[in-house]
Amino acid sequence: MSKLQFQPRFNRALLSSLLLAIGSLAAMSAWADAAADLPVETAELTAPPMVPAPIARKTPAKVIVNLTTEEVIREITPGTKYMFWTFGGTVPGKMIRVRQGDTVELHLKNLPTSKVPHNIDLHAVSGPGGGAPQTLIAPGKDATFTFKALNPGLYVYHCATAPVAMHIANGMYGMILVEPEAGMAPVDKEYYVMQGDFYTPGAFGAGGLQPFDMQRSIDENASYILFNGASNSLTGKNALTANVGDKVRLYFGSGGPNVASNFHVIGAIFDKVYHEGGLKYQEQVQTTTVPPGGSTIVEFVPKVPGNLTLVDHALSRAFHKGAIGIMSVSGEEHPEIYSKAATAKAEH
Amino acid sequence: MKTAVACFAFVLGCLHAADYVPIAGGTLRTALPMDGETVPVAAYQLRSKPVTNAEFLRFVLANPEWQRGKAATLYATSAYLSQWHSASDFAPHAPNAPVTNVSWFAASAYCASEGASLPSWTQWEFAAAADASRKDARNDPAWRAQILGWYEKPSVERLPDVGLHPANIYGVYDLHQLIWEWVDDFNGLFVTVDSRAQGEQKVFETCGAASLSLGDKENYAVLMRIALLAALNGQDSVGSLGFRCAKPAQ
Numbered sequence: 001m002s003k004l005q006f007q008p009r010f011n012r013a014l015l016s017s018l019l020l021a022i023g024s025l026a027a028m029s030a031w032a033d034a035a036a037d038l039p040v041e042t043a044e045l046t047a048p049p050m051v052p053a054p055i056a057r058k059t060p061a062k063v064i065v066n067l068t069t070e071e072v073i074r075e076i077t078p079g080t081k082y083m084f085w086t087f088g089g090t091v092p093g094k095m096i097r098v099r100q101g102d103t104v105e106l107h108l109k110n111l112p113t114s115k116v117p118h119n120i121d122l123h124a125v126s127g128p129g130g131g132a133p134q135t136l137i138a139p140g141k142d143a144t145f146t147f148k149a150l151n152p153g154l155y156v157y158h159c160a161t162a163p164v165a166m167h168i169a170n171g172m173y174g175m176i177l178v179e180p181e182a183g184m185a186p187v188d189k190e191y192y193v194m195q196g197d198f199y200t201p202g203a204f205g206a207g208g209l210q211p212f213d214m215q216r217s218i219d220e221n222a223s224y225i226l227f228n229g230a231s232n233s234l235t236g237k238n239a240l241t242a243n244v245g246d247k248v249r250l251y252f253g254s255g256g257p258n259v260a261s262n263f264h265v266i267g268a269i270f271d272k273v274y275h276e277g278g279l280k281y282q283e284q285v286q287t288t289t290v291p292p293g294g295s296t297i298v299e300f301v302p303k304v305p306g307n308l309t310l311v312d313h314a315l316s317r318a319f320h321k322g323a324i325g326i327m328s329v330s331g332e333e334h335p336e337i338y339s340k341a342a343t344a345k346a347e348h
Numbered sequence: 349m350k351t352a353v354a355c356f357a358f359v360l361g362c363l364h365a366a367d368y369v370p371i372a373g374g375t376l377r378t379a380l381p382m383d384g385e386t387v388p389v390a391a392y393q394l395r396s397k398p399v400t401n402a403e404f405l406r407f408v409l410a411n412p413e414w415q416r417g418k419a420a421t422l423y424a425t426s427a428y429l430s431q432w433h434s435a436s437d438f439a440p441h442a443p444n445a446p447v448t449n450v451s452w453f454a455a456s457a458y459c460a461s462e463g464a465s466l467p468s469w470t471q472w473e474f475a476a477a478a479d480a481s482r483k484d485a486r487n488d489p490a491w492r493a494q495i496l497g498w499y500e501k502p503s504v505e506r507l508p509d510v511g512l513h514p515a516n517i518y519g520v521y522d523l524h525q526l527i528w529e530w531v532d533d534f535n536g537l538f539v540t541v542d543s544r545a546q547g548e549q550k551v552f553e554t555c556g557a558a559s560l561s562l563g564d565k566e567n568y569a570v571l572m573r574i575a576l577l578a579a580l581n582g583q584d585s586v587g588s589l590g591f592r593c594a595k596p597a598q
Contacts, residue, residue: 071502083500112587115503116572117579138579138586139503140427161579162571170500212500214568215489 038062038103045094048228049240051190051251052097055179060101067094069110069118069137069159069172073209076198076224077231077322081209084229085118085159085170091229092194092255093157093174100152100181105144106131112140117161122147123293124155124176132160152180154277154295156253165257169199169217171229173255175295180279187299188246195263195290195312195323196229196255197222204231204321220258225312225321234310234325242302244331249299253277256292259317263288263296265327266309272299287313302329304338366403366462368393368595369519374483376474379564379574389474391597394467397510397521398529398592399458401432402443404450407458409436414454423453427585444509446527449585455530459593466532467594469577473570476523478516486567495569498525503588524569530591534577 042064044052070089076082087093098104110118117138121130125147134145159172173194199217200210204224216223227234234240242248254261264287272281273288277295282288290296302308310325311318318324333340373391408415408429415436416429429449433439438447450458452466459465467475479485486492511521523529564570580586 073502083502113503115501115588116499117576136575136579138576138584139588140586141579141584162575163565163568166568211493211497214493214496214566218566 040064042066043096043098045088045096046192047088047090047094048092049191049193049234051095051192052177054184054186055097055099057099058183060099060103062103062105063098065096065098065104065106067096067106067108067120069108069114071111071114071116075230076200076210076226077205080200080202080205080207082198082200083170083209083211085116085167085172087120087157087159087172087174091171091173091196092192092253093172095174095192095251096157096176097179098149098176099179100149102149102178103146104149105146106135107142107144108135108137109142110137110139114139118159118167118172119143119161120157121160122155122157122176124149124151124153124157124178126150129160130157136161149178152178152279154178154251154253154274154297156255156293156295158255158293165217166212166214168255168257169197170212171196171198171255173253175251175253177251187249189240189242189248190251191240191248192251193227193234193310193325194253194255195225195227195259195261197257197259198224198226200224217257222259222321225259225317225323227310227323227325231322231324234327236326239307239326239328240310241328241330244302244305244329244334247299247301248327249297251295251297252290253295254290254292258292260292260294261290261323262313263290263298264311264313265298265300266311267306268300268302268308270298270300273297302327302331304334304340305329305331306340366399366593367396368464368593369396370597371471371475371518371520373474373597376470376477377484377486377564378470378473379567379570380469387470389470392467392471393595393597394471394475394518394520395462395464395592395594396515396519398446398527398590399455400444400510401438401441401447404447404458405436405438407461411457411461414457419451419454421583423583424451425583425585427587428454430585431587441506442509444511445507446510446522446590448507448527448587448590450530450589450591451585452530452534452580452582455591456532458591462593464593464595466530466591468533469531471594472523472529472531473573475516475518475520478518478520480514480516483517486564492567492569495524499569499572507588527590528573528576528586528588530589531577534580535582 040062046052070086073083084091119132119135121132125131131145135143137143155176157174159167199213200223201213202210270285273285274281274297288296308327312323370393373389375386376389378387477484477486515521
């Protein structure tokens, strides 16, 4: 490196481009032969909090996933904007659902309007870098790589481009669900929620367009800790909905980059928690921890109508940094389970 | 300098020599310390401003093989100069705005036409470490934050003119806050595209990442420049990527 002077690198660069092109062609055609027999389908990706439909197939397929990287300015809390870096234009990125044994052909396109390069590392991938080396793309470019979804579970994906903590702090994470071969038990409602921490020079709700604050990120001193990338993404008209007696399943992840979640739903007990997004579940759980780059699947049944509140139970985060969401439950009252009026008032 | 200012660049016949400023060289604390944490930088000259649309138009008119549509696809993709109205008209872009969407091959050919070449990564970073009063401002958190600010601003469709920000201590403009820039050895940086790898991975492909863990790791702007260059092939063009040239010291 240090010896480089002014020699033009014309021939060397040209030669390596040619060799790369020849090598890629050979590798791609070998793969095409192996996957030729599989039926091909294009994955339906969903913006949070929605979840792609369950997989009806009982056999493997080749699944095409078309994902973009997009840099978008939008509100992080009412009155304050932030430049989010995203997969598919949302925080978290679009949710992907495939089946164990599927061959996934992932196409990543970095929009020409982007300022910086991006790539993707999916934790569902068995292989060095999880796809990151194949997908590093400058603005306006696209890349493709293929992997076999060997392991069932709920997996985080994220951008792995330097400086990686900044790409993740700006919102570049999402999740891919790999359904087990046997499928998943049907439920009434499924939702997709991810927690993430954000770093700005101004305090929560300071107003204007807030930039990323590198030092606060290094110090892990978050200004915002949010569900789905905004303080109001799951409140008001954006609240999740369910009916009394519904089986509810939440696919919950932690994007980080730095802060683990202590996920709790005020007013509900999780019947099942698939800890770390794996196959085994714990029963009767009140609060579950989710590390950055990790996930969990929780299932519960709302018993009475009203608002259930999703929080990080490190409660300063809920009350001061935005980690709060609402699930609005409709249906019949069940006073034998929960009496809404205070006892003294009822006796009077 | 004065020649360049006095010369209205949209007058195509205007013959002006690009302004190069001498840089004495020295020692660069590098984010890619492959041969140690510092590298010596020999004296060189650097173009004071990035190459503009008007300058690049003159070049392609004089060298038709580098015109849009005529350049070999091996040297330039379909994105090459695609923001120009035509092969010989940079409208709606300003004559003094930096030219972008130029491949490494085209940029190298342009620099050769000025008797120069693209700067090496080390030469570019050496000049870019300076602010208006210091040769190495990189330890100043406020300066770092100001530089980083540009990288998270959205891309703009029409770039402003070169030379609007103050020059640095060498008299060089626009190393920051206007465009990304090609360097000669962009494909020799050996940076892994997975920025988290470090430690034992000593092979060439990933030793850049090992270096990143040792180098200027709190300077996110330089890490982003490395990532962008690592994402490029020589024929690629990006709307926010331009270039300037360098010459040996006189």
